[in-house]
Amino acid sequence: MQNQADSLVEYGYRRVIITITAVLCALLEIVDTTIVNVALTNMRGSLGATLNDIAWVITAYAIANVIVIPMTSWLSQQFGRRNYFAVSIVVFTIASFLCGNATNIWELVFFRFIQGLGGGALLVTAQTIITESYPIEKRGMAQAIYGMGVIVGPTLGPPLGGYIVDNFSWPLIFYINIPIGIAATILTLTFVRSPKYSEKLKANQVDWWGILFLAAFIGSLQFVLEHGQQDDWFNDEMIVTLSIVSLLGLLAFIWRELVYKHPIVNLGVLKDGNLRIGSLLGFILGFGLYGSTLVIPIYTQSILGWTATDAGLLLIPGSITTAVMMPFVGRMIQKGVPQAYMVSAGFAIFFLFTSWMHNVMTPDTGVEHFYWPLIMRGIGLGLLFVPITTLSLSTLRGKEIGEGAAFTGMFRQLGGSFGVAIITTFITRLSQTHRVDLIPYVDPSRPEVQQRLQGMQANFMSKGFSANEALQKAQNMMELSVLKQSTVLAYMDIFWYLGLVFLCCIPIMFFVKRSKNKINPADAMH
Structure with a gap:
């Protein structure tokens, strides 16, 4: 081989x-x-x-x-x-x-x-x-x-x-x-x-049932993750049905691949401990990468009123940082720096990035507030992607490399899907919770609220609106202000939770076989 x-x-x-x-x-x-x-x-x-x-x-x-x-x-x-x-x-x-x-x-x-x-x-x-x-x-x-x-x-x-x-x-x-x-x-x-390759299968040897069970499991799961929030999750009959199909598809798929002579997916490759750990870490990486890539443009467009182009351009410096770091990280791996150290540092830096974002988010946050946290995000991702990938494939050989790469790719994609689904759900739910908490602070019976409403009413009346129209517009403005603030608080919570997920991954590094890390991870393939 x-x-x-x-x-x-x-x-x-x-x-x-x-x-x-x-x-x-x-x-x-x-x-x-x-x-x-x-x-x-x-x-x-x-x-x-x-x-x-x-x-x-x-x-x-x-x-x-x-x-x-x-x-x-x-x-x-x-x-x-x-x-x-x-x-x-x-x-x-x-x-x-x-x-x-x-x-x-x-x-x-x-x-x-x-x-x-x-x-x-x-x-x-x-x-x-x-x-x-x-x-x-x-x-x-x-x-x-x-x-x-x-x-x-x-x-x-x-x-x-x-x-x-x-x-x-x-x-x-x-x-x-x-x-x-x-x-x-x-x-x-x-x-x-x-x-x-040593052999090719005939049509009657192809694992058609494995393909069908895999499609049922993954396809249904992906639909549930993509549409769960907008369809109100398990209150929707379609989501419940497809969740059951996904679970049954998973069980049937695992059974089929374990008993069939020519499986479509070689589950045996998951016996490799480093691949199991790497796949789990890849899932978390996908969660953080796609999750934060989703949250930042939505926040800047919906809360700060930026254009789609400006929101996208905001992420470029951090990505360039990651790209510049990649060759240095690759060289560190070649020199035998343990991947566990780099992955731990990457998770810790990502936690610092989310904490920083949690602190700078306001309804008026500017580009200058995002710049350095996103550079930090770029550094963290640079320390995560390559070490996780090489760790996953380091003890595989021959065709197992392709099979292992398929698992890491699938888990990273699924991590992204879970991340997007969970984050969009949390933004909606947390916004509603914070709105309920903030409503008492804009009670019209409070003197400071009355004063602010009167000021806004007077401003609208000066623009030609009647007293009733001006009061209605002032109340709408107040409601929008509460909605905006509750959404900002929800985004702050999201970054805090994301950071905790990454922080909790650091102890997993203790399960990586240290002996593999004392040399170039690829040397284990000899």
């Missing part, structure tokens, strides 16, 4: 081209996960869709993504990694063109699902291709290069999407994938090589 892995190592210009191609494909996939967020309003207007309908543009892509990720290693073995990677790029590119040409909402949703099937494969296969193209002693650096794309991607989406929507039209956010996809396909077919 090891000789086969060594035979895939590339040198010189070939390795550079393969690395650029793989990172570009990973970046394409991740940017497309977030780029549509800021374009939903424009899509809704031009396609005549309702708010619930347009949410499916995100949901369909996410469901397809998370279904296909665990199957990528198996599909690579059946069709050859290079062929599978190239076909995935072609599917993604053609679906991007069809998304841009969609004439109604359900056409767009269908093509987004197809795009997600191609995109999910890009993420994990790119990681495996990069890992195997580098010699063992440089695999920490390989993960650092891959990590630059994965971490920067979610941040690039909103400002890029905002700029395109503000200056052009929404179909362009899909069309820009086409030239990149064509170039990536040509480079893949020219330079990427496939490992030789």
Whole structure:
């Protein structure tokens, strides 16, 4: 197995081209996960869709993504990694063109699902291709290069999407994938090589039941997470039904993979302790990465009144910080600095970032208040992504690398989905709680409240409104002020809870096998 892995190592210009191609494909996939967020309003207007309908543009892509990720290693073995990677790029590119040409909402949703099937494969296969193209002693650096794309991607989406929507039209956010996809396909077919797999299954050996159970489990879970809050969670019959389907799908899937001779997903790879820990940490990383990437633009737009482009641009300096850190972190791993130390430092720094954000949030927070906390976030993410990924894959070999990468990718995506669902739910619930707590402070019988209402009423009357109209407007302004303040308090709570989640992860580092960390983590693959 090891000789086969060594035979895939590339040198010189070939390795550079393969690395650029793989990172570009990973970046394409991740940017497309977030780029549509800021374009939903424009899509809704031009396609005549309702708010619930347009949410499916995100949901369909996410469901397809998370279904296909665990199957990528198996599909690579059946069709050859290079062929599978190239076909995935072609599917993604053609679906991007069809998304841009969609004439109604359900056409767009269908093509987004197809795009997600191609995109999910890009993420994990790119990681495996990069890992195997580098010699063992440089695999920490390989993960650092891959990590630059994965971490920067979610941040690039909103400002890029905002700029395109503000200056052009929404179909362009899909069309820009086409030239990149064509170039990536040509480079893949020219330079990427496939490992030789020992066997391919016949049609009657394929784990069709495993595929069905996996799709039922992941697809239903993703729908519940995406739509739970807007549909009032378990008060909605559809959410309850799909939650049951998801649970039964999970149990049936685990049973099937353990008893079937040719499983679609090799659960046996999870016997590796470092992969189990790495998958859990990847879940938390996805929770924090996608959760904070969601919260900050929503806060700046809904509370501070920023444009979509400005909200997206706010995240850029922190992402650049992460990208700059990646090679240094990769070099530290190569020199044998224990990943457990770096991951612990990353979690601690992320806790400091959330505490800082908790303290600077007001209804009037400016760019200058966000700048340094977000730089700190960038440093924390830099110390988390590469060490967690290399830790996860460090004790795997041969085709297990691809299988392990599929698990880390799936858990990171699921962590992001859980993070977004839980955070949006908490924002709604906490805002309502704080509003109830604040209402007594604006009781009209209080002298200071009467004084403020009279002042606002007089201001409206000076603009030509009658006394009754001016009083009504003053009361509405007061109500809006309470609503705004209660929402700010909810965001403050969210950052505090996020920080506690990261802080609680530090003790997990004690379960990492220290002996693996005294050397380059990739050396354990010998």
